Each structure stands twice: as structure tokens, then as C-alpha cells.
Amino acid sequence: MNAELRELYQQVILDHNKSPRNFKKMDNANHFGEGYNPLCGDKIDIYLKVEDGKIEDVSFQGSGCAISKASASLMSSFMKGRTIEEAEELFGKFHDLITGKIDESQSIEDLGKLAVFAGVQEFPLRVKCASLAWHTLISALKEENKIVSTE
Amino acid sequence: MTTKLIIPKPEKEIKSFNVDKIREDFPILSTIVHGKPLCYLDNAATTQKPKAVLEAINNYYLHQNSNVHRGVHYLSGLATEVFEDARVKVKKFINASSTQEIIFTRGTTESINLAAYSFGRSFINEGDEIIISEMEHHSNIVPWQLIAADKKAKIKIIPVNDDGELDLQEFERLITRKTKLVSVVYVSNSLGTINPVKTIIQTAHSHNIPVLIDGAQAVQHLPINVQQLDCDFFAFSGHKMYGPTGIGILYGKINLLESMPPFMGGGDMISKVSFEKTTYNELPYKFEAGTSNIAGAVGLGAAVEYISNIGIDAIAKHEKELLDYAGEVVSRFDGIKIFGNAKNKCSVLSFVFKDIHPHDMGTFLDFEGVAVRTGHHCTQPLMQRFNVPATTRASFAMYNTREEIDILAEGIKKVIKVFRQ
Numbered sequence: 001m002n003a004e005l006r007e008l009y010q011q012v013i014l015d016h017n018k019s020p021r022n023f024k025k026m027d028n029a030n031h032f033g034e035g036y037n038p039l040c041g042d043k044i045d046i047y048l049k050v051e052d053g054k055i056e057d058v059s060f061q062g063s064g065c066a067i068s069k070a071s072a073s074l075m076s077s078f079m080k081g082r083t084i085e086e087a088e089e090l091f092g093k094f095h096d097l098i099t100g101k102i103d104e105s106q107s108i109e110d111l112g113k114l115a116v117f118a119g120v121q122e123f124p125l126r127v128k129c130a131s132l133a134w135h136t137l138i139s140a141l142k143e144e145n146k147i148v149s150t151e
Numbered sequence: 152m153t154t155k156l157i158i159p160k161p162e163k164e165i166k167s168f169n170v171d172k173i174r175e176d177f178p179i180l181s182t183i184v185h186g187k188p189l190c191y192l193d194n195a196a197t198t199q200k201p202k203a204v205l206e207a208i209n210n211y212y213l214h215q216n217s218n219v220h221r222g223v224h225y226l227s228g229l230a231t232e233v234f235e236d237a238r239v240k241v242k243k244f245i246n247a248s249s250t251q252e253i254i255f256t257r258g259t260t261e262s263i264n265l266a267a268y269s270f271g272r273s274f275i276n277e278g279d280e281i282i283i284s285e286m287e288h289h290s291n292i293v294p295w296q297l298i299a300a301d302k303k304a305k306i307k308i309i310p311v312n313d314d315g316e317l318d319l320q321e322f323e324r325l326i327t328r329k330t331k332l333v334s335v336v337y338v339s340n341s342l343g344t345i346n347p348v349k350t351i352i353q354t355a356h357s358h359n360i361p362v363l364i365d366g367a368q369a370v371q372h373l374p375i376n377v378q379q380l381d382c383d384f385f386a387f388s389g390h391k392m393y394g395p396t397g398i399g400i401l402y403g404k405i406n407l408l409e410s411m412p413p414f415m416g417g418g419d420m421i422s423k424v425s426f427e428k429t430t431y432n433e434l435p436y437k438f439e440a441g442t443s444n445i446a447g448a449v450g451l452g453a454a455v456e457y458i459s460n461i462g463i464d465a466i467a468k469h470e471k472e473l474l475d476y477a478g479e480v481v482s483r484f485d486g487i488k489i490f491g492n493a494k495n496k497c498s499v500l501s502f503v504f505k506d507i508h509p510h511d512m513g514t515f516l517d518f519e520g521v522a523v524r525t526g527h528h529c530t531q532p533l534m535q536r537f538n539v540p541a542t543t544r545a546s547f548a549m550y551n552t553r554e555e556i557d558i559l560a561e562g563i564k565k566v567i568k569v570f571r572q
Contacts, residue, residue: 041541067511
């Protein structure tokens with residue numbers, strides 16, 4: 001496999017695509033967001049349980065490419081136990097990472113496993129795939145409860 | 152004394168076809184992508200342009216450029232001549248009865264919008280109905296929705312069966328006294344289905360309903376004879392038939408076009424302007440406000456000539472062989488589902504794997520040099536019909552080869568290996 005491609009489709013991403021974590025509907029969610037990319041038709045629903053400004057539980061459903069699915073899966077595990085402020089800050093860092101504003105080594109401390117998405121830097125067309133779940137999460141936290149579009 | 156030898160002519164003469172020679176006419180086909188030779192299979196999105204088209208455009212700007220229909224000077228006369236000559240070529244290509252029926256537009260989308268807006272403004276009223284189909288491109292849905300909303304008219308949809316064919320019985324049931332227009336696609340850009348447009352036109356005409364045919368995916372693959380089809384409008388683009396972008400055609404029957412108001416107002420479309428009253432220019436200029444894409448028209452004319460020289464029947468035969476071969480090779484993959492299994496089909500192979508998203512497929516294939524389209528192909532209602540968010544689409548043109556289909560298949564094999572490891 002080509003090196004750039006290997007960088008994008010890392011084993012962790014392929015694994016989360018195959019068996020996504022927290023991939024279910026949450027019955028007792030108190031926040032919900034619906035994400036949609038009209039360019040490719042990717043759809044992600046995010047369910048949240050937020051208590052006292054803290055994310056207690058995250059789950060998601062939907063369909064999309066390996067990048068968007070793995071991003072949602074990794075994000076969902078990563079977000080449990082974080083405060084709303086932390087979530088927003090992490091999204092800023094994640095976005096900087098995938099758009100090439102910071103590199104993998106600068107992000108590994110804060111983003112941990114999510115640093116695998118550094119490969120997206122070389123694929124500007126796939127930034128939206130990697131960020132769809134995040135946009136939806138932020139919208140769900142704000143309880144806008146509306147469809148988030150990447151456009 | 153001379154004797155005349157009469158050799159019976161075959162029913163349809165198909166010219167000999169040399170794909171290697173054709174490929175030499177398309178310099179872009181020798182591009183190297185990620186270290187691999189380009190294998191361009193995204194022709195339903197846009198085709199590549201032969202040197203003849205590029206040279207015609209270049210020559211126009213180098214030696215003929217001026218504005219048309221206006222000046223008395225040498226270059227203006229020359230530009231008008233080459234512009235109108237392109238119109239004659241298009242007229243012959245689709246066998247229209249007059250050049251007055253050939254309107255230059257920016258492309259199929261503008262052609263359909265012109266028809267929807269101008270025809271709709273005059274002939275569609277509250278409570279009227281427009282029939283389209285479930286397999287339409289957004290460009291043959293949204294213009295009608297706009298006019299329907301404006302006029303409080305209704306849109307009715309011809310359903311598609313599981314093979315990707317139109318349900319013609321249901322079509323007949325949809326027709327009422329209120330039906331004012333039928334607008335359907337000739338060849339589906341997502342499925343490759345060739346619709347029985349002649350039957351559709353005959354049925355609609357038996358109720359005195361005019362028909363618009365979206366021919367964007369037909370002109371480059373099938374011989375088109377608008378008089379034989381008897382369609383009332385026929386819309387297509389230059390860039391999907393080896394011509395440049397930004398130029399297209401709306402064919403309309405002369406009587407119908409005469410009865411319609413202008414689409415846009417401006418220069419060139421008027422006969423006389425005063426602040427009290429403006430009279431409009433004759434056809435087709437009534438519908439060509441402002442300076443047209445003259446170089447684009449010249450390029451389209453060259454594309455028409457290029458296709459005609461190779462022979463549309465020869466092209467169709469070659470592309471059919473490619474499609475059959477591709478279908479055979481690709482259907483061997485475990486877990487593949489091919490969309491569009493119409494009996495009558497051309498040039499498009501649309502497929503999905505349950506466990507591999509089209510975008511991932513497209514990205515991996517790109518690294519094999521293979522250009523395919525992934526997504527909903529601007530046919531979201533059709534995607535909903537088949538309950539998929541997106542497909543991978545390989546679409547073929549006259550310059551594609553069996554070897555390229557082998558490369559596509561090899562590429563798919565590699566993607567499967569990565570995703571099913």
C-alpha cells in the first residue's frame with residue numbers, strides 16, 4: 001500500500017470502521033445531534049447523556065466512510081467523562097490536527113489515540129469526513145437538536 | 152460501355168474502430184497519477200477533450216475572436232460565421248429540422264431551466280401537473296419544483312423498478328387532463344439505463360402533452376434523431392461529449408419555441424428596444440441574451456465533428472463491449488451489488504460493497520490511477536429508492552480499453568484485501 005494511504009487508513013482506523021465502539025442508539029440520552037454531509041451523503045446521529053456539565057455517555061449511529069465512522073467511534077470513547085469546555089477545546093485541537101495546523105507530535109499529549117487522524121492532512125477532501133462526528137457532537141452539546149451540515 | 156456494379160449496402164455501416172489511435176488524440180490520457188498511468192473512468196461526470204477540440208478553441212482565440220452578430224468588421228463577420236457554423240453542425244448531429252431550433256446555453260442544467268421557466272411561465276397554471284421520473288438528475292427535478300412552487304402546480308413521479316427501469320404502466324396511470332409536460336432522462340447517469348423515450352413520447356403525445364428529454368448522458372453514446380424521436384425539447388451539454396464546459400444545447404420544436412417568452416433579457420435577444428416597448432429577436436436569438444460562449448460553441452462544433460468522424464455506431468459498439476466485460480469481471484467479487492440491471496443499458500457501472508464505503512473505494516482506486524466517481528451522483532431520490540447513501544460509479548467512453556477494466560478490477564481486489572483482512 002502507498003505510504004500516504006497507509007498513513008490515512010491506519011490499522012486503528014480500519015479496526016474501528018469494522019467494529020465501531022458505542023455504535024447504538026441511546027434510550028436515555030438528553031442531548032441529540034444529527035450530522036449530514038450533503039456532498040457525500042454521510043449521516044451521523046450522536047446521542048449524549050450530559051450531567052452537571054459533564055459528558056457521562058456517548059453513542060452514535062449512521063452510515064459513512066471508514067474515516068467518518070472511525071472518527072465517530074474513537075471520539076465517542078474519548079469523550080466519556082469530559083466536560084463541555086474540554087470537549088470544545090479538544091475539537092479545536094482535533095481540527096488543527098486534521099487540517100495540518102499542528103502535527104501529530106504536538107497533539108499526541110491531548111488527543112492520545114485520536115492522533116491517528118494526522119494522515120487526513122494529506123487529503124483535504126477528507127477533512128469533512130473526519131470532522132463530521134465532531135461538528136455533530138458540539139451541536140448536540142449546545143442542544144441545538146438540528147441537522148448539522150458540513151456545508 | 153460501363154457497367155454499374157451494385158453492391159448491397161449493409162443495414163447499418165459501422166466504421167472500423169481503433170482505440171489506440173483514438174487515445175493518441177487525447178493527450179491527458181497519458182497523465183501519471185500517484186505513479187500509475189491514469190485510468191479515467193469518470194466519463195459520465197465529464198469526458199476528456201481531443202486535440203481537435205482544443206485546437207479549434209485555441210484557433211478561435213488566436214485568429215477569429217470577436218463578438219458575434221454585431222460588428223461590420225472582418226473579425227466580427229468571421230466570428231459570426233464560425234459560431235453559426237457550429238450551430239449547423241449541432242443541427243445535423245441531432246437531425247433538427249432548422250438551426251432556429253438550436254439554442255446555445257451553458258449546459259444541460261441551463262437548458263432545462265430555460266425550458267422550465269419559459270414554458271412554465273406561459274403554459275403551467277395552478278393545479279397543473281408535471282411528470283418526471285424517480286431516476287432524474289437533480290437538474291431535471293429542481294427547475295420543475297421551482298416552477299411548480301411558483302405556479303402552485305404538482306409534480307408526479309414515474310417509479311423505477313428493482314432493475315432500474317421505468318414503470319411505464321404507472322406512467323400511463325399518472326397522466327391526467329392536468330398534465331402539462333413530461334420531462335425524463337434518456338440515459339440515467341447513475342444506472343446507465345436507456346429509457347424507452349420513444350414510447351414515452353408517443354404515449355404523452357397521444358394526450359397532447361409535450362415531452363422534454365434530458366439527453367446529457369445520451370448524445371455521446373447513442374445516435375440521436377430528434378425528428379424521429381419526435382421530442383419537443385432535447386437538452387444536452389458539450390462537456391460530456393468531448394467538448395468544452397460552459398456550453399450546451401436546448402433543442403426545441405420551432406412552433407413551441409415561438410410560443411414561449413424569452414428566458415433572459417439583454418443584448419442580442421432583442422429586435423428593437425424602447426422604454427415603452429421592446430420587441431424580441433427571431434429564433435434562436437430570442438433565447439440567447441448576452442454574448443454567448445462563442446469559443447465554447449466552436450469547441451462543441453469540433454466535438455460533434457470528431458464524434459461523427461469516428462462514428463457514433465462504432466463508439467456505441469465499443470462501449471457496449473466494455474460495459475459487458477466490466478459487468479462480467481466486477482460481478483465476480485464477493486459481496487458486490489450492481490445497481491442498474493436494465494435490459495437496455497449503456498456505459499455506466501454503479502456498484503456497492505456492503506462492508507466498503509464508496510469513498511474509501513474511490514480513495515484507494517485513485518492511488519491505482521483509477522478515476523471513478525463516488526457519491527450520490529446528483530440523484531438523491533434514486534439513491535433513496537435503492538436505499539444506499541452512495542455508490543461507486545465507473546463510466547466508460549470511446550477511449551477506454553479492456554486493460555483499464557482489468558486495472559479497475561485489480562484495484563478493487565486490493566481494496567477488498569485491506570478492508571477484509
